[in-house]
Amino acid sequence: MKDIKIGSAKSESGKLTYGFIDGLELPTGTIEKIPVIIAQGLEDGPTFFLTANVHGFELTGVAVIHELMTEKLAQELKGTLVAIPTLNPSALRRYHHKAIYDDRDPNRLFPEGKFAEKASENGDNEYPTLFEHITNKVYSYFEKYADFHIDFHNHSQLSIPYSILDRLFYEDEAQKEDAQKLLDRQKEMVESFGMLVCAEFPANKYLKKKLHRSVSGSTFNSLRIPAFTAELGENRFLVPEVIIGSVKGTSNVLKWAGMLEGPIEEITEFPVPKPKERTRRFDHPRVKRSGIVRFIVKPGDHVTKGQPIAKLTDILGRPLDDGYIRTEYDGVMVALQTKMTVYPNDTIAEMGIKDDYPLLAQMPSKKV
Numbered sequence: 001m002k003d004i005k006i007g008s009a010k011s012e013s014g015k016l017t018y019g020f021i022d023g024l025e026l027p028t029g030t031i032e033k034i035p036v037i038i039a040q041g042l043e044d045g046p047t048f049f050l051t052a053n054v055h056g057f058e059l060t061g062v063a064v065i066h067e068l069m070t071e072k073l074a075q076e077l078k079g080t081l082v083a084i085p086t087l088n089p090s091a092l093r094r095y096h097h098k099a100i101y102d103d104r105d106p107n108r109l110f111p112e113g114k115f116a117e118k119a120s121e122n123g124d125n126e127y128p129t130l131f132e133h134i135t136n137k138v139y140s141y142f143e144k145y146a147d148f149h150i151d152f153h154n155h156s157q158l159s160i161p162y163s164i165l166d167r168l169f170y171e172d173e174a175q176k177e178d179a180q181k182l183l184d185r186q187k188e189m190v191e192s193f194g195m196l197v198c199a200e201f202p203a204n205k206y207l208k209k210k211l212h213r214s215v216s217g218s219t220f221n222s223l224r225i226p227a228f229t230a231e232l233g234e235n236r237f238l239v240p241e242v243i244i245g246s247v248k249g250t251s252n253v254l255k256w257a258g259m260l261e262g263p264i265e266e267i268t269e270f271p272v273p274k275p276k277e278r279t280r281r282f283d284h285p286r287v288k289r290s291g292i293v294r295f296i297v298k299p300g301d302h303v304t305k306g307q308p309i310a311k312l313t314d315i316l317g318r319p320l321d322d323g324y325i326r327t328e329y330d331g332v333m334v335a336l337q338t339k340m341t342v343y344p345n346d347t348i349a350e351m352g353i354k355d356d357y358p359l360l361a362q363m364p365s366k367k368v
């Protein structure tokens, strides 16, 4: 069996083992430790990483990992499952989006990898910031061991569970065929999870939002390993049905990867929208003016172009314009904003709409 050593955790065939990665030395005398669980099977097979809670108030993935990682699983597995229940302990401790010592979105701080520009003249780019000390270490283990990877998130308090299919970048024409093969595997992997699949934002926006530096975006685009983000519905609290359905979905992917026996099981614990066409994430609708918003649709609803999504009134409750915000697209309501007050151009929801953009894109040329 493959020997896997991650921080102080060492794999043992047929067993669960535990340990910690020393993530960041703190000035107050302790170390920010990143917890690791390894389940190694009795037979050889791939190494699959599960990570969760890079955003500290997104909790479902922690519970999914705790449910899934059992001695029984270690007896049944072909290969090794490595789980990191929290990538961001300081954020989990205070139920916050970000690490206590780094005010940037932690899901945009994984290494630039293939997208790295040459260091600027004064060398500023060469020094990792605080959370990047942690992401660089975790990434080095992905690089060393991972064959597959899922990163668990929760979109918002009013959202359905779904999975994200990232855009894939290639450097030049010679790489295009290999990129297509990787993308085809990726699509199969995400579909085997069994939830709604939404393609990520189109290539330009993907880079602008630094999604190639998200946890799974970096493993997929830079390490060229099939990897995806699973958004598991409501954040800040746990929904038992979503945990059960997500354990089932993750087991499905392990079956797809040849690491567990048995048929792929349909998720029945919550409704799974099934659009006829490939769908992408899209921030929509937006409001034209300030006001008070109340939704008249729910997460998961299918909607059609022109349908009212929410009521729009002034603070006295009087309708503004015709009193409604409507969708300009057919699609699925994936997540609704939780705020009631809006300003011009605010988006009030994320929808899944028909994806007309290519999933493969050429990488922009690097700066010299």
Ligand SMILES: [Zn+2]
Pocket (backbone or CB within 6 Å): 055, 058, 107, 153, 154, 155
């Ligand atoms: Zn998240």
